[in-house]
Amino acid sequence: xxxxxxxxxxxxxxxxxxxxxxxxxxxxxxxxxxxxxxxxxxxxxxxxxxxxxxxxxxxxxxxxxxxxxxxxxxxxxxxxxxxxxxxxxxxxxxxxxxxxxxxxxxxxxxxxxxxxxxxxxxxxxxxxxxxxxxxxxxxxxxxxxxxxxxxxxxxxxxxxxxxxxxxxxxxxxxxxxxxxxxxxxxxxxxxxxxxxxxxxxxxxxxxxxxxxxxxxxxxxxxxxxxxxxxxxxxxxxxxxxxxxxxxxxxxxxxxxxxxxxxx
Amino acid sequence: xxxxxxxxxxxxxxxxxxxxxxxxxxxxxxxxxxxxxxxxxxxxxxxxxxxxxxxxxxxxxxxxxxxxxxxxxxxxxxxxxxxxxxxxxxxxxxxxxxxxxxxxxxxxxxxxxxxxxxxxxxxxxxxxxxxxxxxxxxxxxxxxxxxxxxxxxxxxxxxxxxxxxxxxxxxxxxxxxxxxxxxxxxxxxxxxxxxxxxxxxxxxxxxxxxxxxxxxxxxxxxxxxxxxxxxxxxxxxxxxxxxxxxxxxxxxxxxxxxxxxxxxxxxxxxxxxxxxxxxxxxxxxxxxxxxxxxxxxxxxxxxxxxxxxxxxxxxxxxxxxxxxxxxxxxxxxxxxxxxxxxxxxxxxxxxxxxxxxxxxxxxxxxxxxxxxxxxxxxxxxxxxxxxxxxxxxxxxxxxxxxxxxxxxxxxxxxxxxxxxxxxxxxxxxxxxxxxxxxxxxxxxxxxxxxxxxxxxxxxxxxxxxxxxxxxxxxxxxxxxxxxxxxxxxxxxxxxxxxxx
Numbered sequence: 188x189x190x191x192x193x194x195x196x197x198x199x200x201x202x203x204x205x206x207x208x209x210x211x212x213x214x215x216x217x218x219x220x221x222x223x224x225x226x227x228x229x230x231x232x233x234x235x236x237x238x239x240x241x242x243x244x245x246x247x248x249x250x251x252x253x254x255x256x257x258x259x260x261x262x263x264x265x266x267x268x269x270x271x272x273x274x275x276x277x278x279x280x281x282x283x284x285x286x287x288x289x290x291x292x293x294x295x296x297x298x299x300x301x302x303x304x305x306x307x308x309x310x311x312x313x314x315x316x317x318x319x320x321x322x323x324x325x326x327x328x329x330x331x332x333x334x335x336x337x338x339x340x341x342x343x344x345x346x347x348x349x350x351x352x353x354x355x356x357x358x359x360x361x362x363x364x365x366x367x368x369x370x371x372x373x374x375x376x377x378x379x380x381x382x383x384x385x386x387x388x389x390x391x392x393x394x395x396x397x398x399x400x401x402x403x404x405x406x407x408x409x410x411x412x413x414x415x416x417x418x419x420x421x422x423x424x425x426x427x428x429x430x431x432x433x434x435x436x437x438x439x440x441x442x443x444x445x446x447x448x449x450x
Numbered sequence: 451x452x453x454x455x456x457x458x459x460x461x462x463x464x465x466x467x468x469x470x471x472x473x474x475x476x477x478x479x480x481x482x483x484x485x486x487x488x489x490x491x492x493x494x495x496x497x498x499x500x501x502x503x504x505x506x507x508x509x510x511x512x513x514x515x516x517x518x519x520x521x522x523x524x525x526x527x528x529x530x531x532x533x534x535x536x537x538x539x540x541x542x543x544x545x546x547x548x549x550x551x552x553x554x555x556x557x558x559x560x561x562x563x564x565x566x567x568x569x570x571x572x573x574x575x576x577x578x579x580x581x582x583x584x585x586x587x588x589x590x591x592x593x594x595x596x597x598x599x600x601x602x603x604x605x606x607x608x609x610x611x612x613x614x615x616x617x618x619x620x621x622x623x624x625x626x627x628x629x630x631x632x633x634x635x636x637x638x639x640x641x642x643x644x645x646x647x648x649x650x651x652x653x654x655x656x657x658x659x660x661x662x663x664x665x666x667x668x669x670x671x672x673x674x675x676x677x678x679x680x681x682x683x684x685x686x687x688x689x690x691x692x693x694x695x696x697x698x699x700x701x702x703x704x705x706x707x708x709x710x711x712x713x714x715x716x717x718x719x720x721x722x723x724x725x726x727x728x729x730x731x732x733x734x735x736x737x738x739x740x741x742x743x744x745x746x747x748x749x750x751x752x753x754x755x756x757x758x759x760x761x762x763x764x765x766x767x768x769x770x771x772x773x774x775x776x777x778x779x780x781x782x783x784x785x786x787x788x789x790x791x792x793x794x795x796x797x798x799x800x801x802x803x804x805x806x807x808x809x810x811x812x813x814x815x816x817x818x819x820x821x822x823x824x825x826x827x828x829x830x831x832x833x834x835x836x837x838x839x840x841x842x843x844x845x846x847x848x849x850x851x852x853x854x855x856x857x858x859x860x861x862x863x864x865x866x867x868x869x870x871x872x873x874x875x876x877x878x879x880x881x882x883x884x885x886x887x888x889x890x891x892x893x894x895x896x897x898x899x900x901x902x903x904x905x906x907x908x909x910x911x912x913x914x915x916x917x918x919x920x921x922x923x924x925x926x927x928x929x930x931x932x933x934x935x936x937x938x939x940x941x942x943x944x945x946x947x948x949x950x
Binding site for chain 2: 246295298300301302303304306308310313315316393408409412413414415417431432433440441442443444445446447
């Protein structure tokens with residue numbers, strides 16, 4: 188019988204696969220309790236590194252054309268399709284769904300405003316910047332929060348659900364081979380109760396998307412308020428009917444521009 | 451007409467100007483106040499009636515230009531807030547949320563119309579109570595307030611178009627806390643969209659400027675709105691805190707300082723929250739800008755309403771190549787600004803809203819001097835009584851100086867320079883705020899490049915401090931979240947109905 192190669196699952200930060208700087212690991216076991224693999228237990232420093240990568244990638248990602256972002260999300264869906272079992276079909280479909288939104292939400296959320304003075308005035312959605320994501324609910328849970336965030340031009344730091352580190356790391360491998368620029372998606376594994384507070388109070392994170400966290404709403408508000416993070420708490424990531432434009436809108440700012448037209 | 455071509459910096463022929471000294475002053479042109487009938491004591495507006503405060507306490511509101519007491523108004527407490535919220539809840543369940551949208555709209559149209567009819571009364575009262583020049587309250591605050599009610603009245607029967615592919619419903623009872631810089635206009639920004647969307651309201655005006663809100667309550671009575679749809683409780687921060695902490699509130703909308711906004715975010719019980727907070731806007735002037743127009747925009751940006759404007763252009767960023775020319779023009783222009791009696795139609799800069807605010811401005815100005823910035827101020831003489839501060843600016847400012855990073859909320863400009871567009875953007879974004887910005891250049895592509903990189907909710911290109919009911923207003927970062935005005939502002943008072 189062939190001797191198995193035990194894989195050590197690594198995290199994705201700035202396009203590179205890394206272990207935790209703390210060198211800490213956790214173990215996955217199979218149903219009979221036998222050791223399967225090691226994975227990284229992210230530290231506060233890893234959170235900060237990931238935020239830095241996301242910040243460095245933010246301007247470039249936001250500047251890409253909507254068409255290009257759509258192409259990259261489509262590629263991400265393709266790569267997941269190639270790797271996936273039937274269990275992941277819904278996640279592929281969800282990525283595809285948001286890929287198609289890339290060049291459409293702007294026309295639904297933006298307006299030309301008929302001001303009563305001789306000015307041209309319009310409002311456009313803009314990405315918020317760096318979004319922290321604390322996901323739950325397996326791959327579909329991750330994808331359902333990540334896709335509306337990045338299709339809108341944000342970059343993100345994803346804290347993988349505690350109970351599915353391997354799935355999250357495999358998804359990281361899909362991300363890394365999908366033309367998603369380094370730093371746009373960063374994925375950390377470990378324990379959210381340890382990492383989420385650091386992410387939630389980080390002064391260079393613009394928004395938080397949280398689903399199924401052990402932290403209460405008031406705890407999260409307490410952590411997020413110092414730099415006025417936009418806080419979105421979801422009870423569940425829901426079925427396809429719940430997903431849609433409002434999930435993209437949740438991570439967009441509205442910028443209004445005035446210019447004289449002459450009278 | 452002496453020293454016509456001598457400039458302040460001693461350089462010749464840069465920007466010659468006429469100088470009449472004091473030989474050409476304006477004769478006073480005072481707006482009449484006899485159309486006002488201000489009651490000496492005024493209660494809260496709860497359930498459609500003016501009622502005395504539960505705990506019987508009143509406080510004085512003064513004219514900041516004379517320090518004379520204008521009226522005494524009820525000091526709201528937790529008990530008053532509780533009554534107002536109950537009244538709003540009853541009105542929400544009993545009438546307002548069930549009323550046909552077109553009828554809600556008609557009531558809001560009535561408010562707009564009556565505001566227009568009584569516009570002069572409102573303008574004079576606003577100027578008396580808050581200290582802003584009558585020209586601004588007459589031409590900007592009051593007409594815009596009426597326009598806001600007109601705009602949102604029309605939305606009331608069109609809510610099915612408000613959220614793409616979803617049914618919209620009202621939120622319930624809204625607690626709304628407004629500041630003293632645009633008292634009536636902020637009341638309109640808050641009430642008009644809330645009412646159109648089918649919500650009922652408890653409004654808490656600022657303690658230094660309660661009077662136009664109470665006059666608006668009269669208008670609401672005159673318009674025959676169902677009792678309790680709009681309730682107004684006057685008072686101090688403790689009344690606001692009671693409103694924020696009240697479990698019967700579905701939405702809090704606050705306009706004010708970032709400091710208080712953070713406290714509200716931490717303590718709000720309501721499910722929905724929008725915050726319009728402070729700012730430290732960069733007003734960026736490139737070398738290819740129309741400089742005379744830019745000077746007008748800079749003056750409007752920082753001296754409009756005595757600089758008591760959250761979106762004020764309080765940081766001027768000037769490209770080095772035009773710095774001398776621009777500053778000469780700006781200094782000359784500042785010397786012409788008339789500071790004084792807000793009721794005088796010639797006045798450009800009125801009274802500082804309160805002694806506390808004047809103290810805050812002075813403290814920050816002293817910090818600027820202590821940190822080594824160069825202080826420049828108009829040489830105009832100020833009235834003996836009342837709270838006044840002459841238009842001022844600092845040069846030699848570093849980004850780390852307090853006057854460059856903290857909101858002064860007064861007629862004080864911090865001037866800095868830059869060499870490249872990249873540097874301008876970096877300096878503009880080097881703030882925890884993100885409410886507004888100005889960009890001055892005749893090159894269209896430069897406008898779009900720069901404005902797309904600036905983290906601010908409102909960008910004025912070749913203009914500044916323009917407002918309209920159809921135009922969304924609100925901030926990035928620590929300037930708050932949510933938008934007011936336009937379709938986006940309506941959305942802040944609606945949620946997706948999960949009932950269908």
